[in-house]
Amino acid sequence: MTQITRRNLLNMIGTVAGGTAMYHAMAAMGHAAPSSYTGPPKLDGDPQGTKVLILGAGLAGMTAALEMRAAGYEVEILEFREKAGGRCWTLRSGDEFTGLGEKKQTVDFAEGNYINPGPWRIPHHHYAVLDYCRRLNVPLEVFVQQNFNSYLHRSDAYDGKPQRLREIETDYRGHITELLAKAVDQDKLDELVTPEDREMLLESLRSYGVLDDQNEYVKSLQTSEYRGFDRRPGGGVDGAPIASDPMDPQQIIKSGLWAHLSTHYSLQHQAPMFQPVGGMDGIAKGFEREVGDLITYHAKVVSLQQDDEGVTVTWEDTQGGGQRTSTADWCVCTIPFSILGQIDHNLSGDLATVVDTMYYNGSVKWGLEFKRRFWEQDEHIYGGVSYTDQAISEISYPSTGYHSEGPGVLLGGYTWRGANSFKFNAMSPEDRIKVALDQGAKIHPQYHDEFKTGVTVSWHKVPWVLGCGGVWENRDQYPGAVEIDNRVVCAGEHLSYLPAWQEGAILSSLDAISRLHDKVING
């Protein structure tokens, strides 16, 4: 009897049906990981000229517009700002930004330099964002997250002297694997480790932790091959490398710097990560190329009313065009709830409650331009992130334009929620930059000499969103909030399990319009 093996089956499927069928077969057999995004939604059935009004031309709104127009809907988008993208935003020379109650900042970067105040990086598994980048011809480049040559810094550790990640990472791993190896070796773990696993476990620890034959993590050329040398291997007469001393294990444990190690291995930060070439708003522009003709800019929504027949939205033309009205059969509302809650609406149920009560995280970012890329030139740091226990939290170096001779822009700080965000939010942009420079100088003494210009955005003061992402204290009312409320469905990062990520905005939108379309077609 002929047996069809798994491999043969795959080959047969592959031959007959091509790659996509192969992939689905692979996924079904557990060979490829399933993704919650498997391509744009199939909105089958003719909506027969049904009109949908989309509020907000951020990623959620433009995704909805792109897919619903393709499915045959009449689409109108209202957008408060002068351009599309929402939080997917890039600041370049000449751009202006005025936070609530703040003086206007005019960006004065050198030509070609930029900062993304909002979304900063794209994880490798944000399949929807990546696929829209592909479909919209948005070229991507690698965003360097983990850089073994970047710094870890705590004011109270190592006399405030920043440590290279490669040393902390290698030594911490070495010391804890040595500790475990000793415990195993001294038969202290016999009840936890079977005799047959013992040798293989020790072998794995020697490999993983770079231990020697005695299961010890010691000064050696071998460990220096991971943590760095005192004198690096070179050429010619003085080419022989000199090993470096591992750091004291107790000091590492006490330093707390290990707290920054696992970050790089989380799904949201593990390699590789990506960014659009030229600025995050490359994604916004990609969508705008497709649906820009549907967008009315400078449209400030003041009222959203619905009944059984349709939706009526009143909006103000902020360029002096007075009050206007748009109507439609249905509405996809992507206005952040921090704003929507202040707008006159007749939404109902859990949705209305969430709209009125959801609060938004604050986050503060800085784009600091320096006269030269001293982090590359002096310290050999090409991209990546240095972490500190100071309020600025981190410094992220540009993942592009390596070796450029002119001025360079880095992310001078990134606070995420909590006291630091509130503290910086309360400061003027000028003071905020001053503090970021003082704190950054603890890591890079070149800071004050090399500083050229800066811009800072506190998201709680960004007029069109008042925060950087919606917060769910618990998810009790989430099911109600994502439901279609009569004629309106809401979408955006705040209605996802990926809050403050672009992927969440797109996935939320795709889910919302799929359900809306089903209701339009099937009632």
Place this chain on the structure above:
Amino acid sequence: MTQITRRNLLNMIGTVAGGTAMYHAMAAMGHAAPSSYTGPPKLDGDPQGTKVLILGAGLAGMTAALEMRAAGYEVEILEFREKAGGRCWTLRSGDEFTGLGEKKQTVDFAEGNYINPGPWRIPHHHYAVLDYCRRLNVPLEVFVQQNFNSYLHRSDAYDGKPQRLREIETDYRGHITELLAKAVDQDKLDELVTPEDREMLLESLRSYGVLDDQNEYVKSLQTSEYRGFDRRPGGGVDGAPIASDPMDPQQIIKSGLWAHLSTHYSLQHQAPMFQPVGGMDGIAKGFEREVGDLITYHAKVVSLQQDDEGVTVTWEDTQGGGQRTSTADWCVCTIPFSILGQIDHNLSGDLATVVDTMYYNGSVKWGLEFKRRFWEQDEHIYGGVSYTDQAISEISYPSTGYHSEGPGVLLGGYTWRGANSFKFNAMSPEDRIKVALDQGAKIHPQYHDEFKTGVTVSWHKVPWVLGCGGVWENRDQYPGAVEIDNRVVCAGEHLSYLPAWQEGAILSSLDAISRLHDKVING
């Protein structure tokens, strides 16, 4: 009394002297890591028209030519091939390669696709290579080495089913930290861990290993945030994520797949790594733009003779120009010893012994072009490396052109020394490609259906080097081999502690010409 603090001192130095002085001060104070490369050599003093003959226009030879001409020497370079770069080499559509005793291969890749048969990536601390890229305007992009979505594969583990790196990495780290935490928690390590370190150590293990409050590595949304979810967090109705099951610890230990984890954390592979945009030979071309006018191509050296007065090199014009002679006061010889050993020479001492006895590592690489980038489209692998215990050893995905719709080229295998290199070396290119396809198909079932064309290089059969790097069994004769032998100094990766790396070739060359120059000027 006023104390000058370290910081103040740095600021003072920075203000007065600018960045470079600042850097040297930082290095002296231990703030920045010292590098064995600190810029091009200062070849002070006038060589007064002294002529140097350079053999070989690889990176060592061209570095010597660039710096010595700048220092005032008359420079002539002889190169066997029709172009410069040596092992810094890129194959593109239309390129031909004929290995010794092999049929000619003509590369048939799609326009824009390429493979680097030699140097493959640039570590972040190869300061000399990076600095020459900067000076020669060779644009760099990130080379993705570690990709958490790539595969680890062993034929005898998990029924031969490839595992994602993120799962093995996360689960291995989780399980061993749990084991250590249990040992600490159960007071088994009291003699190794002081009571005061105990709690901090446990806290660090919970952070590093993603353990729960009971110090256990378990199925949870938290661990799934590292290893991946069964259902990823999404948007709208079904947005809630579903946690995934960690793998069995004993199976991971037995699988041996942990052997590939620490590779990514070694200095030579840790993030970030780089590659020239458009192919590794961008570096060769950068040098060639500067010193191409000094190079005589198609020049096969047949004799290298020196006496107290100078150097006489006899060479054959391989384009039919007959035998020719070049003379000079001095010679920098970068011809690989695998070739030099077969050339008539009158070198002496340890150098002569090493020239005649050094053997070269073999290495085999494949550039395989497929009809589409199925690794991106089907499996969401953007760059990085999958490892296997099969003879091909690894598959490396392109770190550029993400999302391109056309055919894509990956590195279909990379053997390094040992039996696999010898085995593949003995095969015809056709057979070598066939085997690489069969083995690669164990990891990517799409291989056979999607294959378009391929090229393979076995370095032992590359006529102009006969190997990929010189091997030192021990370094006893190294000091003698790097010495200036009367009128000749040798240079190249084989005379460095970074064998087979471009950095070794450049550093060796810089060291050699610095000493040669000193001898010319000071006798």
